[in-house]
Each structure stands twice: as structure tokens, then as C-alpha cells.
Ligand SMILES: *[C@@H]1O[C@H](CO)[C@@H](O)[C@H](O)[C@H]1NC(C)=O
Ligand SMILES: *[C@@H]1O[C@H](CO)[C@@H](O)[C@H](O)[C@H]1NC(C)=O
Ligand SMILES: *[C@@H]1O[C@H](CO)[C@@H](O)[C@H](O)[C@H]1NC(C)=O
Ligand SMILES: *[C@@H]1O[C@H](CO)[C@@H](O)[C@H](O)[C@H]1NC(C)=O
Ligand SMILES: *[C@@H]1O[C@H](CO)[C@@H](O)[C@H](O)[C@H]1NC(C)=O
Ligand SMILES: *[C@@H]1O[C@H](CO)[C@@H](O)[C@H](O)[C@H]1NC(C)=O
Ligand SMILES: *[C@@H]1O[C@H](CO)[C@@H](O)[C@H](O)[C@H]1NC(C)=O
Ligand SMILES: *[C@@H]1O[C@H](CO)[C@@H](O)[C@H](O)[C@H]1NC(C)=O
């Protein structure tokens with residue numbers, strides 16, 4: 001009796017603190033079978049934060065965390081256990097969500113034995129595998145008994161299944177989906193579904209499926225030639241961010257016909273028939289963005305009359321925008337951005353009275369856009385229109401019937417559409433590649449203060465910025481020829497990007513300004529301007545800074561001590577200025593630095609060696625640094641780019657470079673340096689890039705390379721043998737030093753090598769024949785050394801004599817000197833020898849040309865690639881992934 005009442009008390013107590021919505025009633029008890037199924041499921045889980053602490057038999061399972069039962073039958077109907085992860089404003093690029101507190105381990109399909117389960121949400125957890133069978137160990141590491149696919153009974157009433165964003169879950173088999181015949185909603189977004197799976201067949205068989213979300217599943221086959229799919233109830237189809245390379249699939253058309261092609265009797269459907277029979281032309285949302293779809297939009301798309309949302313952006317679709325889209329009168333969202341559409345914007349789009357979002361920028365559209373095209377859009381909130389061939393011709397008096405929140409225009413050549421300034425709700429403004437006049441500028445900048453996001457890129461706004469105050473969270477004003485002194489900013493500004501303008505004067509206007517509240521600035525980029533004066537000593541006020549780029553200006557003086565207060569700093573680029581003096585030791589406090597670029601200045605003293613373990617790129621080249629290369633460099637395990645070229649370094653190359661882990665192994669996941677800034681409603685990705693010369697063009701790559709450049713110093717001695725262990729090294733430049741000794745055959749270990757320059761040293765011995773096995777090698781320069789003997793065959797493939805000249809002892813092709821052992825075969829031609837004497841001059845003349853031929857690794861950071869993932873509500877997650 002006592003025991004009973006205590007248990008009862010405990011029960012009710014726990015009841016009241018867990019689910020207030022479920023009545024605590026003694027009459028209804030959780031079904032024992034359901035409870036056992038749940039306990040079984042729990043066994044296979046790893047639950048690091050003990051989310052399921054209430055899941056124990058003493059407590060009614062209807063009261064367990066995340067469990068809901070039917071009020072009357074007390075059978076388990078819902079299981080709601082998504083994981084919540086933080087989305088901090090600043091996420092280092094490549095960082096995954098921290099899921100250490102989420103459920104992990106095996107997702108066991110025995111859970112589907114819950115006969116009355118209707119809703120199952122395990123999204124954003126960290127499940128690693130799906131267990132198909134009910135026997136054997138439930139952990140992912142034991143597959144020994146997992147050969148039999150799980151067989152359902154008449155179990156399933158499941159209507160909602162959400163397993164999205166379990167990023168590490170690999171789905172090798174989808175057959176278990178097919179028996180879930182009641183499913184209306186299925187979301188497997190962010191899960192890697194194995195490419196060989198016949199995914200369509202497994203889901204199309206579901207007669208009541210209304211929503212199918214397979215975003216970012218790495219799917220490859222969209223079944224372009226399938227005539228019809230068997231979907232009968234589908235309303236929402238989202239297949240964005242996959243790898244579909246194909247024409248527009250025809251089976252989508254059959255989603256419009258709505259005729260039930262499925263023979264219901266053959267599918268063992270045990271649930272009820274749907275109340276409404278398959279709706280005629282029922283598809284409401286079709287999202288195929290960010291794939292590789294090509295070809296034209298088929299005319300039949302105009303027959304999907306119920307369509308409210310159509311997103312085909314970021315594909316390779318071409319031809320004209322089908323006028324049939326004008327028939328989609330329910331459409332509220334039409335996104336065709338970033339394709340190859342040509343022709344004019346069809347007038348028929350004017351029939352889409354309900355449109356709220358119209359985005360067609362970054363296509364090859366031509367013709368004129370005027371108020372006539374926009375007259376009927378009373379609900380329009382987002383508009384993007386930008387193509388080199390599109391001309392804007394708006395009446396300056398026109399008052400639009402809509403109030404936009406987002407606008408993106410490009411290639412505005414004539415008058416700037418005056419109506420834009422009347423959009424008092426506008427928060428996001430993007431204008432690019434425009435030669436329009438933004439006059440009167442004072443009015444323009446005043447209008448800009450209402451905006452949360454302003455992006456003006458490659459326009460000609462010649463105005464003076466000295467008296468402008470900027471207030472938007474994101475100010476992106478790249479390549480506009482803005483002049484005068486630097487503008488001031490309010491504490492609202494998080495990103496200030498003024499790269500490639502004509503700003504002059506001192507940066508103290510910004511940095512030493514008195515602010516009313518603490519600055520939020522994270523990203524300061526004023527590279528490629530004409531800034532002069534010193535770096536100032538006002539950095540103490542800017543602790544929020546993560547990225548600073550002031551490269552390519554005329555800044556002089558010393559690097560100030562106060563920069564050491566920037567403890568959040570990840571990327572500091574001060575290259576191509578006239579800075580002098582030593583690098584202050586106070587910078588040691590910036591221990592989070594990823595990139596430190598002070599190349600092309602006049603800095604002196606010994607090479608700084610205080611960097612933290614995270615440093616990935618060091619550009620110290622073209623300065624006056626002297627002394628030896630500090631051995632501490634070898635402890636920088638993440639270092640990918642080491643550029644100490646063109647200094648006055650002496651001594652030998654340290655024999656510990658093999659300790660730099662990234663140079664030995666090629667870690668693919670860490671090659672990008674940058675971060676993602678998350679704002680409500682949009683995010684910005686900033687990725688630093690490396691500039692590489694290919695065939696005379698400097699191209700920017702976002703994947704950092706493993707580069708060692710020690711050229712143009714006074715280094716002497718041999719190449720230490722551990723250099724041959726750097727199997728991840730892609731470019732090695734030791735030219736213009738006093739190095740000597742031979743090159744070992746072990747060089748063949750440098751499997752990743754694409755460029756090697758040993759020219760202008762005193763290397764001797766034979767050129768290793770193993771080099772012909774370096775398959776990625778594109779640039780080779782051994783000229784002006786003392787190499788001897790025959791150039792090994794194979795190596796000369798693709799390289800000209802310029803790679804070898806200036807080595808008197810070297811012979812054989814591609815040089816014209818014939819090796820003694822071959823002399824019998826080739827009688828020397830006196831004319832050839834004459835030519836040879838001129839070769840030295842020839843090299844000097846052609847050397848620049850040579851550099852342009854292959855890949856010259858001109859290492860430079862901050863050709864900052866930016867994708868302002870604008871307007872993007874749905875896919876942010878997929879990006880971070
Ligand atoms: C699952 O839970 C997450 C987090 O609460 C939610 O965003 C998502 O919409 C839910 N899925 C369904 C199908 O209700
Ligand atoms: C499914 O239910 C039917 C009747 O509703 C029954 O005949 C059949 O044996 C059940 N199958 C299983 C596997 O439970
Ligand atoms: C549609 O159903 C038919 C008949 O059941 C089947 O042969 C066909 O493969 C199904 N199509 C798809 C795409 O699943
Ligand atoms: C658009 O609808 C009209 C009337 O419903 C029809 O006559 C026309 O053929 C349709 N156009 C296209 C391209 O589907
Ligand atoms: C549009 O591009 C297609 C090829 O994709 C071409 O055949 C057609 O002539 C182009 N139309 C216009 C108006 O440029
Ligand atoms: C600066 O902008 C001009 C004009 O838009 C462009 O031609 C040039 O390449 C840009 N320079 C850099 C370094 O980005
Ligand atoms: C840069 O500023 C200096 C004065 O500091 C001036 O002499 C020079 O003409 C400016 N260069 C450009 C390209 O504006
Ligand atoms: C570079 O710095 C040295 C002193 O370290 C000075 O003598 C020299 O004039 C400077 N050169 C330039 C171009 O500023």
C-alpha cells in the first residue's frame with residue numbers, strides 16, 4: 001500500500017513537471033508494447049545530454065520526454081525529439097554545427113512497430129546509421145546481424161517523418177520507406193542518400209505523400225526519361241542542392257495530370273483512402289534550384305495550375321522564359337535567377353497578380369523593362385532584375401503599387417529608377433555593374449541609412465565619401481570608384497567592405513572616431529584604395545574585428561602595438577603597403593590568426609615566430625626580414641602557405657618541416673579559410689582565396705594550396721632530407737639562393753607537386769629520373785645550377801629547354817646539347833652550337849613568358865570571394881553543411 005502510493009506520487013509529480021498538456025490520469029496507461037518498443041529504440045541510442053532521462057519503465061511512457069499519446073487509447077502517436085543547435089552569428093567556414101549534445105548512434109526501424117505512431121521528428125540529431133533488423137546489437141559498429149531488411153507488420157499509420165539534417169547518416173537503402181503507406185510528409189534533407197539507390201521508386205509508391213523534401217542529399221539521378229512517376233498526392237517537391245545533370249524531367253508533367261496511374265490494389269495499402277481523391281494538378285511548390293539542369297523550360301509547366309512556388313535558380317537552363325508561366329495564376333514565388341535564359345521578360349508574367357517574389361537576375365535576358373512589366377504586382381516584396389542586355393526605362397514619376405523589402409538591380413545605364421527611393425519598407429538593396437548616376441548623392445546616402453543591407457558592386461559612383469555616415473549592418477561597396485576621405489560608420493555596422501575604390505587620406509577618420517556605443521564591426525576591408533598615413537593606435541576600440549584587410553594602399557609607419565588587442569582576429573592582411581619597422585610582439589595575443597599577410601612592405605628584424613597553432617597562411621615575402629628561419633615554424637601544424645620569399649634570410653632550411661602536418665597529409669576539409677556571418681533572414685559567406693597564375697591569367701581559388709616559397713634569399717646548405725616527406729606539398733620554390741647538393745630520387749614522394757622551381761642555386765648531380773612519376777607537375781625550373789648528365793626521359797615532356805638552361809653539364813632533349821653517349825647517333829651541327837651561345841640572353845627575354853605558360857604560384861590572399869546568400873531562408877542550413 002505504501003509502496004503504491006509513493007509510486008503514485010512520484011508518477012504525478014513527474015507528470016506535472018514534464019507534460020502539462022497530457023492529463024495525468026490513472027485510468028489510462030501507456031500501452032506496454034509501445035513502451036517496450038520505445039525502450040528498445042532507446043537501447044540503440046547514444047544520449048550524451050540525457051535527453052531521455054525520463055524514459056524508464058516506472059513512469060508512464062505517455063509522460064516521457066518527447067512522447068505523446070492518444071487521449072483516449074493512450075497509444076503512442078507522436079515522437080518529437082529534434083535537436084536544437086546554436087547558430088552563432090559568426091561561424092568559421094567549414095565548421096559543422098556542434099552536435100555533441102544531440103542523440104546519436106543507431107536509428108532503429110523497430111520504432112515503426114509503434115502501431116499508432118503518426119508523427120516522428122528526429123531532425124537535426126546526429127544519428128550515424130539506420131538499423132533495419134530488430135535482432136542483434138543496436139550500435140552502429142555492429143552490422144553482423146543486420147543483413148535482413150526489417151519487415152513491418154500492419155504497423156504503420158505514420159504520416160510525418162522528419163529525419164532531416166542528420167548529416168552523418170548514410171542511407172544505403174530506402175526500401176523501408178515504401179511500406180509506410182500513410183506518409184504525407186517526408187524530409188530526408190541533408191542526409192547522404194547513396195547514389196545508387198532508386199530513390200524515386202521508393203517514394204513515388206507512397207499514395208498519400210504530399211510533401212517530399214530531399215534537399216542536399218547528393219542525389220544524381222532525376223530520371224529524366226521516365227514518362228510518369230506514380231505520385232498521386234504530391235503538393236510540395238523540393239530537390240534543391242543535389243547533383244542532377246539533365247534536362248527538365250518529364251515525369252514532373254504527370255504531376256500535373258493528376259490522374260491516378262497507380263493501381264491502389266497492388267500496393268497493399270492498409271490505411272484509409274484519402275478524403276479527397278488525388279487532386280487534379282495538385283503540385284503547389286516545385287524547387288529544383290542549385291542543380292545542373294539544362295535545356296529549356298517545357299511549355300507544359302504552365303499547366304501546373306496550382307503552383308504557388310517555382311524555384312529553378314542556379315541551374316543551366318536556357319532558351320526563353322516560357323510564356324506559359326503566365327498561366328500559373330496562383331504563383332506567389334518565381335525564382336529563375338542564375339540560369340542562361342535569353343530573350344525578353346515575357347509580358348505574360350504580368351498576369352501573375354499574386355506574385356510576391358520575382359527573381360530573374362543573372363541570366364542573358366534582353367529588351368526593355370519598364371513600369372509596364374511591374375504594374376500588376378501589388379503584393380511584390382522581392383524583386384531581382386539584372387542582365388547586361390536588359391534596359392531599364394522607368395517613368396521618373398511612376399509610383400509603384402508595391403512596397404518592396406528586397407531589390408536587386410544590375411546594369412542600370414540610364415537614369416536610376418527614381419521609384420526605388422520611394423520604397424520606404426526597403427531593407428535590402430543590391431545594385432551592380434551600373435553606370436547610372438546616383439545623384440543627388442547626399443539623398444542617396446541618406447536613403448541608404450534605412451537599409452539593413454546595402455551592396456553596390458562595380459558601379460561608377462564617383463562621389464566624395466568624407467561626409468557620409470553609414471549605418472547598415474552590411475555595407476558592401478566594392479569597386480565603385482568612391483573617392484575622398486574614408487566615410488564614418490555607426491556602431492550598427494558589422495561588415496564594411498570598401499575594396500577597390502579611390503579612397504584617400506588617413507583611416508583614423510573611422511578608427512579614431514568617437515562612438516556612442518561599442519562597435520560591432522567584424523569585417524573591415526579597405527584594400528585597393530589610396531589610403532595613406534599610419535595605421536593609427538586606435539585599435540583598442542575594435543575588439544569585435546575578425547577580418548582586416550588594408551592591403552594595396554600607401555600606409556606607412558609601424559604596425560601599432562594596439563593591434564595586439566584584437567583577440568578575435570582571424571585574418572590580418574596589410575600587404576602591399578610601405579610599412580616598416582619590426583612586427584610587434586604584442587600581436588602574439590592574436591592567437592586565433594588563420595592568415596597573416598604583410599608581404600610587400602618594408603618590414604625588418606627577424607621573422608616573427610609567435611604564431612598560434614591555427615595559422616594556415618603566412619605571407620611575409622618581399623620585405624627586409626633578416627636572420628635565419630626560426631625552427632618554431634615547424635610547430636605550426638596547420639600551415640599551408642609559407643611565403644618568406646624576397647627577404648634577406650640566411651642560414652639553412654630548417655630540417656623539421658615534416659612536422660607541419662598539413663604539408664605531409666592533404667586534409668581536404670581544412671583548405672578553405674573564411675567564415676559565415678548569420679543574420680536573421682540571410683547570411684554572408686566570406687572566403688579568402690589564393691591567386692594563381694594560369695596561362696598568363698591570375699585566377700582566384702578558394703582552396704588554399706600547400707606552398708613553400710623561400711626564393712630570393714641568402715639561404716645556403718643542402719635541401720634537408722625531410723623535405724622529401726612533404727607528400728602534400730603542391731608548390732616548392734627555392735630559387736635564387738645559394739643552395740647546393742643533389743636532389744634525391746626520393747623527390748618522387750612529393751606526389752602532389754604541381755610546381756617546382758630550384759633555379760639560380762648551386763645544385764649539382766643528376767636530375768632524379770623518378771621525377772617523371774610526378775603526374776601533377778606543370779611547372780619545372782632547374783635552370784642555372786650545376787646539374788649534370790642526361791635529362792631523364794619523361795621529365796622533359798611538356799617542359800621546354802628554358803627549364804634546364806644554364807647547367808653546363810646537362811645534356812639531352814629538350815636541350816640541344818647531345819649527350820656524349822648519344823653522340824654517335826646525332827652528328828653535331830655547327831650551326832646549332834652557335835645558337836647555343838645566345839641562349840643566356842634568350843632566357844632573360846622569354847622568362848616572363850615562360851612564367852605565364854604554366855602555373856606560377858603567385859600567392860596572395862584576399863581576392864575575397866563573397867556569396868551574399870541573399871533572400872535565402874530555406875537553404876542556409878544546407879550551406880553551412
Ligand atoms: C521537426 O522539428 C523541427 C524543430 O522544431 C521543426 O523545425 C520541423 O518543422 C519539424 N518537422 C515537422 C515535420 O514538423
Ligand atoms: C495485417 O492485417 C491483416 C488484416 O487486417 C491480417 O490478415 C494480416 O495477417 C496482418 N499482417 C501482419 C504481418 O500482421
Ligand atoms: C509506377 O508503378 C508501376 C506499376 O506499379 C511501376 O512499374 C513503375 O516502376 C512505377 N514507377 C515509379 C517511378 O516508381
Ligand atoms: C494558357 O492558358 C490558356 C487558357 O487557359 C490556354 O489557352 C493556353 O494554351 C495556355 N498556354 C500555355 C502555354 O499553356
Ligand atoms: C536563346 O538561346 C538559344 C540557345 O540556347 C538560341 O537558339 C536562341 O536563338 C536564343 N534566342 C535569343 C533571342 O537570343
Ligand atoms: C577594381 O575595379 C575595376 C573596375 O570595376 C576592375 O577593372 C579591377 O579589376 C578591380 N581591381 C581589383 C584589384 O579588384
Ligand atoms: C594617392 O594619394 C596621393 C597623395 O597621398 C596622390 O598624390 C596620388 O595621386 C593618389 N593616387 C591616386 C591614384 O588617386
Ligand atoms: C625601408 O626601411 C629601411 C630601414 O629599415 C630604410 O632605410 C629604407 O629607406 C626603407 N625603404 C623604403 C622604400 O621605404
Ligand SMILES: *[C@@H]1O[C@H](CO)[C@@H](O)[C@H](O)[C@H]1NC(C)=O
Nearest residue numbers: 631632633634635656658659
Ligand atoms: C618534430 O617532430 C619530432 C618528432 O617527429 C620531434 O621530436 C621534434 O621535436 C619536432 N621538432 C620541432 C621543431 O617541432
Ligand SMILES: CC(=O)N[C@H]1CO[C@H](CO)[C@@H](O)[C@@H]1O
Nearest residue numbers: 227228250251253254257261
Ligand atoms: C510528358 C508526358 O506527358 N508524360 C507522360 C505522362 O503520362 C501519360 C499517360 O501515361 C503519358 O502518355 C505521357 O507520355
